[in-house]
Amino acid sequence: MIMPEPDADVIARRDEIVLALRDIVPGEGVIAEQNELSAYESDGLSAYRQRPMVVVLPETTAQVSDILKYCHANGIKVVPRGAGTGLSGGALPLADGVTLGLGKFNQIKEIDFSNRCVVAQPGVTNLGISDAVAHEGFYYAPDPSSQIACSIGGNVAENSGGVHCLKYGLTTNNVLGVEIVMMDGEIIRLGGRHLEAGGYDLLGVVTGSEGLLGVITEVTVRILQKPATARALLLGFGSSEQAGDCVGGIIDHGIIPGGLEMMDKHAIHATEDFVHAGYPLDVAALLIVELDGPQVEVDLLIDQVEHIASGCGATYSRASTTEDERLTFWAGRKNAFPAVGRISPDYICMDGTIPRSQLSYVLRRLSQMSAEYGLRCANVFHAGDGNLHPLILFDANVADELERAEAFGAEILKLCVAVGGVLTGEHGVGVEKRDLMGEMFSEDDMKQQQRLKCAFDPDQLLNPGKVYPTLHRCAELGKMHVHNGELPFPDLPRF
Template identity: 65%
Template sequence: MKMPAPDAAILADQAAIAAALADIVPDGVIADAAGLSPYGSDGLTMYAQSPLAVVLPRTTDQVARVLAWCHQRGVKVVARGSGTSLSGGALPLADGIVLGMSRFNRILDVDYDQRIAVVQPGVTNLAVSQAVAHRGFYYAPDPSSQIACSIGGNVAENAGGVHCLKYGTTSPNLLGVELVLIDGTVLRLGGAGMEQPGLDLLGLVCGSEGLLGVVTEATVRILPKPATARALLMGFPSVAAAGDCVAAIIAAGIIPAGLEMMDAPAIRAAEDFVHAGYPTDVAALMIAEADGTPAQVEDQLAQISAIALGHGCTHLKESRDEAERLLFWAGRKAAFPAVGRIASDYYCVDGTIPRRALGQVLTEISAIVARHGLAVANVFHAGDGNLHPLVMYDASRPGQTEAAEQAGAEILKACVDAGGVLTGEHGVGVEKRDLMPHQFSATDLDVQSRLKCAFDAKGLLNPGKLFPTLSRCAEMNAMHVHGGRLPHAHLPRF
């Protein structure tokens, strides 16, 4: 993975830069090798790079001053939440600081009448739900890493989870942010209301992978917990039959709270690990969850059961109680570590496809992985078409890491070729950066990436992520002058 060449002058100035930043955040600058090492990687551990320094601010004012200083001095900045990104979004740069937001760890306000929580970005996803649980509320987006991942990171990545199909990813659940631009400007976008005037800058910032600004506060929607939830376990003789069943459920007008699928290798790995009671003689296993009032849940599960039986379901089991519902999920949620038990390393790929292409794409995935001499287990957010092939490899064997990377890239290209996209919920980061031209034309990428010039014309925030190349902002910002005069000279210009 090629990153921008480090600036030798910045590297040589490390001590002075750390000292200047320590003036702004006296107890929060790390610049020694041992102290920096925990920050070298995020959840995509294939890549590591020690940063120039780590700065751990406590206040928005400190963030604004650090960013303004870096802007003035030309120092790159990688913002980091809990460092759980699976796409290398928080991978440091040798000549850049890591701005760690872990000290922004307070829930500032909860308003049950307006059903909102105002939180600092370092608060973990799960902590929001825990803080409002005593009043019967929760925060809906639930990435698998929710015990550790931060709200700030969720906003940066527009993080998803297993309940996205019904409740949406982070963006629909985010009402406002306080955002600090690289020049130190503090903006508030949105808030306790449900619509902001003018351009939807909140929508643009959510999922922008740390390239546009640093979030120092977020206002999120909280929801009353459904009265009850029950899950169905369904086994199918083929992945294609299970895929058809998913399509039939959606076409029947049912949006389950969760609709997950696993293939045979993933089922066996999970069952051996968790003993969730999964049938190991089926080719595909689906978990459907219904939530709501008992009448809603009963009605929906009856409809799903009927559709499943009509699609060749050979194994059907409904959770009898909350313990069994959690057991059904335990296997699915432990699928990653379960695969980790049978393979020394695994690489989690994240693409989305139209659901109808499921059978075809899974066949292609098997062929791609076999071609590289590797094995794969598939877990799948079936309801919204989001695939997670887990490519198994052994990093200690020469060439296997590269083979896994290559297989992952080919899988993502296959997703795009089937009408899908490179990433459903993990983000582009460094991982999929160089694949962007496979999904977008040069113009498409240029139109997107030039927006960075409005926020960060010097390209200091998280460079080397998301886009293979960035627009040159100086050129973009030059006014087009025709015949020596500015068009529409009466209009206000920035």
């Protein structure tokens, strides 16, 4: 992974920079000791590591603004960081950069049931928001599997997903407003407690911008009334084709389940050995279908889905009858990653999305690739929205296995794009998929996206080296290539 060349001048001024930051954030808010800095070397994508030049942990928006103003004035790069649970290296530090951690922004500022929203500081955990409103029967819908630890600010930066996206949307569909600080220190509010932010939907582009456009210092999210009932159905099939047909059949029937997950044989066995969720071991593919809503609707739809499944050749079917049982069904799926961690010294988790009709073909190709690379691969799949998570198992202590695993992973993502899908469904591009962006986007596509970056951060000091494989100077991106003007287009219809 090649990162932008560190600026030796900036590194040489490190002591002076630490002092300046201490002026802004007094006390223990500036971390400069080498052994303490090591805790910030990576985020959830631990294959990539870099010790930051310095870490600063501000407590107020004014401090964030002052830090950014100072860094802007002095040409110092800044890497924003939430809880550090991201899976694509979006918070990977820079050797010549300040890592700006939002961990101390951990207060819920307001719970507003009248407007069905919560105003929170960015360091509040995803689950912390749901917990704060549970007493009135509300929750925050997007539920990434790291929801105990991941922060809402990080969720907005990454546009995080979860298992309930098909019905309830990603983060972007559940955020009403943000306060961001731009690289020059200016504080801007986008959206609020109303729907539709008005004017250009800058809230929509800041969400999922992976820390490249601004530092999020406050988030307003929509909360929903918890469904009255939820039941889950386990469905086993002799082939992944049949399971895929069943997913299509459910949607064709007009049913949008709250959750619709698929696991392949490897994933079923790994999780069953780990959590004993009661999964059938003699099936090739397992679906977990969760129906939520009023009791009468859930019971009705469970019957309908069972009927559709048996028409698709399901060999196993079991509906949860108690809340404990439902949670047990989910326990396997939710622990799929650690379960795989038990059967392999290391694994990497990929995150492509494909059109669901391509599932059988993609799974067939995956098992061929698995043989070619000599590495095992287990698949968990948000089947409803086509988001595939192949887990590639390897041993970093065996020479070249990491390289092979990465090459296997890259080939999977290329396959996703080739069949009409995308590189990442919910984990983000970060550094992990940065160099694959060209598989999906042309040079012009990426330049247009980077011009948007220039509107927010013309000196490209905020999280450089992430998302886009080539750093272009904004002046160069802004140059116009105007063709000289006689209309050479005789074919163009005019009226």
